[in-house]
Each structure stands twice: as structure tokens, then as C-alpha cells.
Amino acid sequence: RRTTHYLFIVVVAVNSTLLTINAGDYIFYTDWAWTSFVVFSISQSTMLVVGAIYYMLFTGVPGTATYYAVIMTIYTWVAKGAWFGLGYPYDFVLVPVWIPSAMLLDLSYWATRRNKHAAILIGGSLVGLSLPIFNMINLLLVRDPLEMAFKYPRPTLPPYMTPIEPQIGKFYNSPVALGSGAGAVLSVPIAALGAKLNTWTYRW
Numbered sequence: 001r002r003t004t005h006y007l008f009i010v011v012v013a014v015n016s017t018l019l020t021i022n023a024g025d026y027i028f029y030t031d032w033a034w035t036s037f038v039v040f041s042i043s044q045s046t047m048l049v050v051g052a053i054y055y056m057l058f059t060g061v062p063g064t065a066t067y068y069a070v071i072m073t074i075y076t077w078v079a080k081g082a083w084f085g086l087g088y089p090y091d092f093v094l095v096p097v098w099i100p101s102a103m104l105l106d107l108s109y110w111a112t113r114r115n116k117h118a119a120i121l122i123g124g125s126l127v128g129l130s131l132p133i134f135n136m137i138n139l140l141l142v143r144d145p146l147e148m149a150f151k152y153p154r155p156t157l158p159p160y161m162t163p164i165e166p167q168i169g170k171f172y173n174s175p176v177a178l179g180s181g182a183g184a185v186l187s188v189p190i191a192a193l194g195a196k197l198n199t200w201t202y203r204w
Contacts, residue, residue: 003152004072005121006099008028014071016070017051017068017071017072017075019027019047019050020044020048020050020051020072021072022091023044023046023047025039025040026040026044026072026076026096027076027079027080027093027094027095027096028040028064028093028094028095028096028135028138029093029094029154030091030092030093030094030145030148031145031149031152031154032149033093033094033139033142033154034139037132037135037136040096040135041131041132041135041158042129042186043099044096044186045127045128045186045187046128046133047184048068048069048072048098048127048131049105049123049124049127049128049187050101051068051156052064052065052069052102052105053065053105053119053120053123053124054071054126055068056068056105056106056109056119057116057119062107062109062114063105063107065102065103065105065106065109065123066102066103066106068102069098069099069101069102069103071100072097073095073096073098073099074151076093076095076096077095079093080095088152089148089152091142091143091148091149092148092152092182093202094138094139094142096135096138097131097134097135097137097138100134101126101127101128101130101131101134102127104123104126104127104130105119105123105124105126106123108122108123108126108157109123110178114121120192124152124187125187127187128187150188153158159160
């Protein structure tokens, strides 16, 4: 019974990671990082929450969401190394920041005495708001992505992702505003879905 329990934990961790990886593009390629930022923020914040909530409620241990984010980070560093091995510069792939947002989710679960509903509402909102902000700061630390894009074009780059100059507009046109708002709104119902999946698993 104990072996089955631990095996299931491993299966959940791996499959939840694959779920997040397949939710849009999980890597910031610097040749179109700004173009894909909003889509990335929405998909990754919601998938991080559904996987982490499901995994965390199954184990019942605060900290498992952070462990889950660490696994995804390791996967991404491996992919970064693969692109670097193909001859692209080190900055061509930027590893996203999942761990701080997952830590906030764990903190909300721990601070509310492992209350499932509080983890969904508070933790989901924190992830949706924080993940776009952390990743925008991460992207700002990279050297000029447009220079990188035209110097090292990817042969698989689709036409609609041709690098464009990022616009400096009003707040409603801000990638951080759009990503944070949509991520926060969607993370809560997605977290509830994760909790429901956890309930079905127990029944099964």
C-alpha cells in the first residue's frame, strides 16, 4: 500500500509537469518572448495551479507545489542545454520562473492550516498575479531579444510569431496587466478543477 502511494506521487509529479509543459510553449525563446508573454502567463499560471493543487492535496503536505515547480525548472534547463548544444547563444532560451509562485501557493496552504478552499482561492489568485510579474522581471534582464531574433532565427518560427518591436502603451495594453489579470481570474476555477480531480482520485 505504501509503495503504491509513493508510486502514485511520482506519477502525479511527472504527468502534472507534462501537463504544464504542453500548455502552450513553456520556454521563453528570446526571439518571440514578448509576443508570447500574455499567452504564456495565462496558460502557465493556470496549469501550474491545477497540477500543484492536485499534487498538494493528494499528499496533504505543504511544500509539494514548490517541489513540482522545481521539476519543471529542471526540465526547462535541460531544454535550454539542448538548444545551446545546437549552437544557439546562452540567452536564446530563458528559463521561466515558476518556483516563487509555487512557494506562495504552498504558503497559503500552510498558513490557512491546510484548508483546501483557501488554497484554491488565495493560492490560485497569488499564482495568477505573481507569475507574470516574476517572468516579466526575468525577461527584462536579458540582452536585446530583437537583436538575438534576427541574428539567430529559428527555422521553425511560424509567420505569426515574427519578432516585432514591443509597444509601450497604456496600462490596458501592458503584457503584465493582461497576463496578471487573466491569470488570476482563471487560476481559481482551474485550481478548483484540480481539487475535484483529487476527490475523484480518492474515490477511485
